[in-house]
Amino acid sequence: MARADRWGQIVPRKRNPDRVVHYRLPTEVVFGAGTVAQLGSRLVEMGLSRPLVVTDRGVRDAGIVEKVLASLEGSGMRAAVFDGVESDPTTRVVEGIRDRLREEGCDSVVGVGGGSPMDAAKAAAALATNPGSPLEYVGRDKVRSDPLPTVAVPTTAGTGSEVTMFSVLIDSDSGSKVSIGDTRIMPRLALLDPELTLGLPEHLTAVTGIDALSHAVESYGSVWSHPIAEGLALRAIELVGECLRPAVAAGSNRAARRGMLMASLVSELAANSTRLGIAHALAIPVGARHHVPHGMAVALLLPHVVAFNEAADPDRYARIARALGAAEGEGAGRAMERLNYDIGIKDRLSGWGVGEDDLPGLAELAMKSDNVQANPRVAGEEELVAVLKAAL
The missing domain is CATH 1.20.1090.10 (Dehydroquinate synthase-like - alpha domain)
Structure with a gap:
């Protein structure tokens, strides 16, 4: 006999215990206090020298970007900074980051902040090596060429964007949320430094x-x-x-x-x-x-x-x-x-x-x-x- 509660009839969705499991993690994870100091040397190991740091004004005003730049410049990097990411980044902002990557001749992207800067960084890294607008990649597995190498440095403990295959954006024209989902956009490296979350x-x-x-x-x-x-x-x-x-x-x-x-x-x-x-x-x-x-x-x-x-x-x-x-x-x-x-x-x-x-x-x-x-x-x-x- 069917059961019901205050929500209506209870209909469990069937589980399939024999479902094939596919678990993939292309991201290297480094976790621990002070790990942000490794950023510059790790990019050198990857053969990279010209990163664009993607962040927001709040993270920059908190002094975290300076720690990131100190590590990069200490390893001989010429780093540029884009700090115009807003909460819930728009497709227009992602296009602006892509343009900045090309103008500066950057070979990598470092997303520093919460989910918004990291999602924007991942999407922009993909646009830098793939033609068209962000909306052309909404959905699953539409990114054809590997993005620029991306490193994620989270400053909040919530989104987990540093290890996700998704970039959630706002369509600047319609105002609706859209999502790019592709394992290609996952960061190559995630540096998780709990010290960066102390001021949250x-x-x-x-x-x-x-x-x-x-x-x-x-x-x-x-x-x-x-x-x-x-x-x-x-x-x-x-x-x-x-x-x-x-x-x-x-x-x-x-x-x-x-x-x-x-x-x-x-x-x-x-x-x-x-x-x-x-x-x-x-x-x-x-x-x-x-x-x-x-x-x-x-x-x-x-x-x-x-x-x-x-x-x-x-x-x-x-x-x-x-x-x-x-x-x-x-x-x-x-x-x-x-x-x-x-x-x-x-x-x-x-x-x-x-x-x-x-x-x-x-x-x-x-x-x-x-x-x-x-x-x-x-x-x-x-x-x-x-x-x-x-x-x-």
């Missing part, structure tokens, strides 16, 4: 931390998950449970900062091969239409998405709850709601201008995402509207 403000620490958690939770819940990803995802959830609250409470807590940067990395190593779920399917149109930062959109949606999914695979979500350090008898959705509250995320979607009349359109856009097909509970537009309504 409380609010950014919180929302980027929940973004990292969402990648792990949705990867573990995905019907395309597999044992390699599951082990990584559960460890990332444990790290967030242990480290996010202390990282927000005391930004100078080095152990917590290290744990969160590792969680961000490991969660994306899981998600790269599994896709995600309806939290991300919904967060993309919410962000594009209502200018909600991605980490915040995911944070506001995730507890409700998890509550929706728990009934379809209770054992799996009980493991998520335990990994997160949930209280006795507490479900994963409730544990995430409590975590949001503890780290100061108390917003609702309505506070960002989302109204009930907006929900059907957002759900319709979300249904176009392949993340919906990876979600462990079948969801149509009606169910997505119900989840959005719970987050209003």
